[in-house]
Amino acid sequence: xxxxxxxxxxxxxxxxxxxxxxxxxxxxxxxxxxxxxxxxxxxxxxxxxxxxxxxxxxxxxxxxxxxxxxxxxxxxxxxxxxxxxxxxxxxxxxxxxxxxxxxxxxxxxxxxxxxxxxxxxxxxxxxxxxxxxxxxxxxxxxxxxxxxxxxxxxxxxxxxxxxxxxxxxxxxxxxxxxxxxxxxxxxxxxxxxxxxxxxxxxxxxxxxxxxxxxxxxxxxxxxxxxxxxxxxxxxxxxxxxxxxxxxxxxxxxxxxxxxxxxxxxxxxxxxxxxxxxxxxxxxxxxxxxxxxxxxxxxxxxxxxxxxxxxxxxxxxxxxxxxxxxxxxxxxxxxxxxxxxxxxxxxxxxxxxxxxxxxxxxxxxxxxxxxxxxxxxxxxxxxxxxxxxxxxxxxxxxxxxxxxxxxxxxxx
Numbered sequence: 001x002x003x004x005x006x007x008x009x010x011x012x013x014x015x016x017x018x019x020x021x022x023x024x025x026x027x028x029x030x031x032x033x034x035x036x037x038x039x040x041x042x043x044x045x046x047x048x049x050x051x052x053x054x055x056x057x058x059x060x061x062x063x064x065x066x067x068x069x070x071x072x073x074x075x076x077x078x079x080x081x082x083x084x085x086x087x088x089x090x091x092x093x094x095x096x097x098x099x100x101x102x103x104x105x106x107x108x109x110x111x112x113x114x115x116x117x118x119x120x121x122x123x124x125x126x127x128x129x130x131x132x133x134x135x136x137x138x139x140x141x142x143x144x145x146x147x148x149x150x151x152x153x154x155x156x157x158x159x160x161x162x163x164x165x166x167x168x169x170x171x172x173x174x175x176x177x178x179x180x181x182x183x184x185x186x187x188x189x190x191x192x193x194x195x196x197x198x199x200x201x202x203x204x205x206x207x208x209x210x211x212x213x214x215x216x217x218x219x220x221x222x223x224x225x226x227x228x229x230x231x232x233x234x235x236x237x238x239x240x241x242x243x244x245x246x247x248x249x250x251x252x253x254x255x256x257x258x259x260x261x262x263x264x265x266x267x268x269x270x271x272x273x274x275x276x277x278x279x280x281x282x283x284x285x286x287x288x289x290x291x292x293x294x295x296x297x298x299x300x301x302x303x304x305x306x307x308x309x310x311x312x313x314x315x316x317x318x319x320x321x322x323x324x325x326x327x328x329x330x331x332x333x334x335x336x337x338x339x340x341x342x343x344x345x346x347x348x349x350x351x352x353x354x355x356x357x358x359x360x361x362x363x364x365x366x367x368x369x370x371x372x373x374x375x376x377x378x379x380x381x382x383x384x385x386x387x388x389x390x391x392x393x394x395x396x397x398x399x400x401x402x403x404x405x406x407x408x409x410x411x
Contacts, residue, residue, distance in 0.1 A: 024072040284349065
């Protein structure tokens, strides 16, 4: 598939793509598993069907992908150049006249592809998926997904019926141990118990469902007279669904606007100042996050190449800290700009300029200064700390060995 590329480019592509996809998978799995546990607990408390958990997780995939893509891209390129440096292959490439700019040709092609994907995610897919998640959460809380009837608890429906279900199987399709107390139009009270049942939709009235009961008893309170007791094999009990307020329209939160809506609202004269500030802040936040991806290959090279005769992984950890810290600074800048406390350009592009200048300086040190190392001072400090910690552990180990020998001699 990549035969049109020179051999060196194919080799670098393989070095980059494998760890990059691994980081994607790891980051997505960690984020999804953490959210899945919370959603499972939330759905269990609300009494909703388990299938809604996976629907809600699917709507979160674009948001998690927009976070995992820059981090995976950075670490994929960083680990590739780190391997080239620690195996002395990078010295060979440099000796035959290959510059860092030439070696970064394929990483930048990959970066452009993922920048385009991230633009589609943050400006079009993510806003719609965020709104879909909010709608599913609202429907779950309101009972529109069948979550209003909780297992093991009495539930009041339409002020006429109290219903309790002991167990639920097959994702709510089979209900076991049903008790209902119903007040009919004549003022009579019916106490109904059944071994099992299931809910059925009706075609005539969408606001009414049928609870089909199997093998049960109906006790009718006749008001002072002897109650009437009826047994049945099958009985259909109509249930009026509670009125559910329609969910809001998309756009209450600026994060739910797609790109054309942000541009139209953020610079429209007929919008309030608060609305314009929030829309401009959201637009600049998304844009600056995407543009920063163009500097990820330079940062990866600057932090991925350790000093000579060193295999320190300090650059790997520092890269993660820098990317996460920059993302948090941008989030803070977006919040401040949305409140009108700062200009969106200054609040979001100011940190970008500072961060970009730092990255360009670090890359220049590595690429154009002989023997230059962007984090050389930190590497030396890290090496000294590691040696001191190693000596401390060795001293403690020797102390334990002497103590054991002394106890053995005494014994």
